[in-house]
Amino acid sequence: MIPNWLIQRAHLTPDKKALSFNGETWTFEQLKDQAMTLARKLKANELNEGERVALLGFSNAEMVLIIHACMLAGLEIVMLNSRLTPKELDWQLDDSDAVAVIVADELQHLISNSSTRQLPFSTIRQSDEQSFQIQEIWDSNRTITIMYTSGTTGFPKGVRQTVGNHVSSALASVLNLGLSDDDVWLCFMPLFHISGYSILARSVLYGVEVKLYDKFDAVAAAEEIRTGSVTYMSAVSLMLEKTLHELEKDAAVAHPSFKAILAGGGPVPVGYLERANERKMPVLQTYGMTETSSQTATLSAEDAIRKMGSAGKPLFFNQIKIKNSQKSGEIGEVLLRGPHITPGYIGRFQKTNPFEEGWFPTGDLGYLDAEGYLFIVDRRSDLIISGGENIYPAEIENVLAGHPSVREVGVCGKEDAKWGTVPVAFVVISDDVTAAQLTDYCAERLARYKVPKKIYFVESLPRNGANKLVRRQLREWTEAQQ
Incomplete structure (x- = not known):
């Protein structure tokens, strides 16, 4: 049995700062009071404990309050990605069987054709309140959030995440990172994504402030890190590189009070880690997914240099x-086990057992070194087999990302009459450089069969709502080039 997060936190540290956004701040007591008001308004709109609702909004303070209100009201929350198309959202709403979708007024057009009951934020704000008995103790097996996988292959799965899953994840993380009274977590990650939501969960469990932004801002990130106004930040490789670029403009370094960037969403190029080291900005690679309620492994600070490239x-x-x-x-599929892993799915996949003999198969390829440190190589589905040789796109991306003129890179396989499949690269550059120069750069660092057979220059790469590379779309681009 676990205490109601926000109720317990507001009781323990009512006056401690909980949230800041656009110059406004909330203590935990203020957060609780405003969320409770919204929870009573949800009750007045006939949303009852144990029911499943969908939530579609922006990463702002109002969204934080609505999330907490839903949890206080005992609702299961399907976190919808605001960057999806109306067709994708309609599929998820239908699959989730949500009784209603709570939606920011500005996003109503995305679900205008849905048959699911719609409850705009403005309607909730203007509603009456209905009192109810708050559940001060939560069952650890209670499903609290549901997030759909990115759906890069096949249909997306609605992943159940329980109170116990989130608590286990948060406790395991703090045992690794430690905790200080002055910790402040910089959040650029979307709240509908596990990396964003887990920051909110850690905030109430640890009693630390979240400094929230509605979207990623590299200039702001660099300034927060340089001045020491935050102690932690979560990021994917793209965000890390852009933040580094801003710091490098003025040869700035991280403030001594800044502790680390937790970098997830895929392997981080070693070149980025080396650049971060020059900026005195610790980067801790992490490994996790929607099904694991955020982190499964994280590289500790003392191992950041010695085990560079490892997820810990x-x-x-x-x-x-x-x-x-x-x-x-030996490279093989990564298998996981622990209390942070989902008990299963909803909708189309509700009868699918996520485990194989007690272990969760991730679909990721990796290896453990002699000391037990995990190294992620790539997604199994992204593996390129060329002339019988295995090629991992992340390895090529790692090399190309080290070139000073390359800002972003994505690699995928392209059908080839002779070799079956060959690697090709899509790059975003910051300076003048030719494809031949990049090919030569790769040839000096990679086996011949790994060198991209074609390099395409693009303005940007396809990314999902969490800024992760969508390699499926790269493959569609290669088909269009044929």
Whole structure:
């Protein structure tokens, strides 16, 4: 049994700062009071404990309050990605069987054709209030959030995340990172994504402030880190590189009070880590997914340089092994086990067992070194087999990202009559550079069969709502080039 997060936190540290956004701040007591008012308004709109609602909004203070209100009201929350198309959103609403969708007024056009009951934020604000008995103790098995996987292959899955999943994830993280009274977490990650929501969960469990932005701003990130107004930030590789670029403009370094950027969403190029080291900005690679309620493994600060490129060891409650691996260094599918892993799915996949003999198969390829540190190689579905040789796109991306003229890079396979499949690269550049120069750069650092057979220059790369590269769309681009 676990205490109601916000009720307990407001009781313990009512006057501690909980949230800041656009110059406004809220203490935990203020957050609780405003969320409780909204929870009573949700009750007045006939939303009852145990029911499932969908939530579609922006990453702002109002969204934070609505999220907490839903939790206080005992609702399961389907977190919808505001960057999806109306067709994708309609599919998820239908699959989730939500009784209503709570939606920011500005986003109503995205679900105008949905048959699901719509409850705009403005309607909630103007509603009457209905009192109810607050649940001060939560069952750890209660599903609290549902997030759909990105759906890069096949249909997206609605992943259940329980109170216990989120608490286990938060506790394992703090045992690794430590905790200080003055910690402030900089949040640019979308709240509908596990990386954004988990920051809110950690905030109330730890009693730390979240400094929230509605979208990523590299200039603001660099300034927050340089001045020491925050201690942690979560990011994906693209956000890390853009922040580094801003710091490098003025040869600025991170403030001594800044502790780390937690970098997830895929392997971070070693070149980025080396640049971050020059800016005195610790970067801790993490490994996790929607099904694991954020982190499964994180590289500790003391190992950041010695094990550069690793996602670290499993956090305290978790276990990792490599399928069919007999010795260290062998690449295989990464398998996970621990209390942070989803108990299952909803909708179309509700009867799908996420486990194989007690272990969760991730679909990711990686290996454990002799000391038990995890290295992620790539997604199994993204593996390129060329002339019988295995090629991992992330390895090529890692090399190209080290070129000073390359800002972003994405690699995928392209059909080839001779080799079956060959690697091609899409790059966003910051300076004048030719495809031939980049090819030569790769040839000096990669085996011949790994060198991209074609390099395309593009203005931007396809990314999902969490800024992760959508390699499926790269493959569609290659088909259009044929």
